[in-house]
Amino acid sequence: MTTVFSPKRADSRRNFLQKTAVALASSALPAINFAQSAAPTERKFSPVPGQWRTFEVTTRVDIAKPQGVTRVWLPIPSVNSDWQKSLESSYSSNGTARLEDDNSTGARMLYVEFAENEAKPYVELTSRIQTQNRAQNWGQKAAVAEDAATLKYWTQPTALLPTDGIVRTTALEATRGAKSDVEKAQKIYDWIVTNTYREPKVRGCGEGDIKTMLETNNLGGKCADLNALFVGLCRAVGVPARDVYGLRVAPSAFGYRELGGNSASLKGAQHCRAEVYLKGHGWVGMDPADVAKVMRQETPEWIKSSSNPLVAPVNKSLFGGWEGNWMAYNVAHDVVLPNAKGPKLGFFMYPAAENAAGRLDSYAPDDFKYQISAREITG
Structure with a gap:
């Protein structure tokens, strides 16, 4: 199943953060002998x-060893400003997926839940954005x-x-x-x-x-x-x-x-x-x-x-x-992942996932089994 969605409005707190996003426009060094x-x-x-560039960014998650119910959260670009335009996103998955907004911080995400009998859980998210130098x-x-x-x-x-x-x-x-x-x-x-x-x-x-x-x-x-x-x-x-x-x-x-x-x-x-x-x-x-x-x-x-x-x-x-x-x-701190059993995130920049064994290590993409790639669209 493939689903396409575009940015949407949310409640007043969400709009407050989106309004902000639109404006986005000693010697402590260790003793080292610098060569x-x-x-x-x-x-x-x-x-x-002055010159806008368009990219499609794709994140693919494959859960290699599912244990019980598996949940995945993927960040979606939510910044619109004079240097970035967050456009449409689409996804495909064999889990139950929905778009979520953390209304207290303005972060947007794709939340996917996989049944415990799903042998090969996967989700692929593609977001289109435009950027320019600042x-x-x-x-x-x-x-x-x-x-x-x-x-x-x-x-x-x-x-x-x-x-x-x-x-x-x-x-x-x-x-x-x-x-x-x-x-x-x-x-x-x-x-x-x-x-x-x-x-x-x-x-x-x-x-x-x-x-x-x-x-x-x-x-x-x-x-x-x-x-x-x-x-x-x-x-x-x-x-x-x-x-x-x-x-x-x-x-x-x-x-x-x-x-x-x-x-x-x-x-x-x-x-x-x-x-x-x-x-x-x-x-x-x-x-x-x-x-x-x-x-x-x-x-x-x-x-x-x-x-x-x-x-x-x-x-x-x-x-x-x-x-x-x-x-x-996003510009989010202290992000609460919907339906998560683990703690809130200090920031939301990496794919996140949980299963019966607990929170997967977002800093270990090879163990977590996720890949991110980008394709520039020209012409």
Whole structure:
């Protein structure tokens, strides 16, 4: 059975989040002997908006060893903005499937339940989206301002993003001397780039437990850790901010291996970005975690400085924008999966599943048996 559906309206709380989505428009580094090598040639990285790209993203789940009733939840793109259009989706499955909305967070998902006697449970979800590059025009003022209730919502703490205690203390220290929200965001961005680092050994995209990171002074992680820290520090000093959870769908047009995905197999291509709301500018894209990724993994040597000619253009452009070879699923935290027996999710960026043995490991796609791929539609 194949079913096609398009984005729809939901209740008032859901509409509140959708309204927000439409606007989407130290030394903590470990002691490491950074290898010194010939300085790389400076590379261009300057995404410019203007050209929309269309992708079909397909997620296929096959439950290899079903145990009892099996439940699967797949994220569906729910962001519509001046840099992404979430279009129709379709699915096929031998289970009972339905579209679900987490009205408290704005996340959309496909929920599938398989009977315990189903020998080979499967579901395949295909979503069509359009993306474009994003770059902030700092000389142009935003035409529409967010309302106070929306902005307050994006300064509130979540389970993994507290805004008091060590988080607020760190944020106040990082933003010392800043007079405007733009200056606060810049100082926090620079603090993340200087004091945190990409840790390839972290599983998946990390957990985003920023309080533990700061308390243990273990500031190594991946995108869901480092960008969550950026968002939490912004919220702690009253700057509205949010994580944006998604997936790299194509290689980078600028030649950066680590800033793109292999469209044929997007295993491990999940990537979290961030946004801040800045007065006079609206929602602005940020990604200090990708700066750390280029520093750590783009070359065999761990690059020490963000002024390195390979890193500098990335560091500059990701304060205010990103490349459109990536799509967003949602901006959701503390997601409750319908009919789940396991705990809520800190964020919803990976396929999730449960059976009689418990929650499957979303960070182990080979064991979980899911594949994600993308196809660009041209012409």
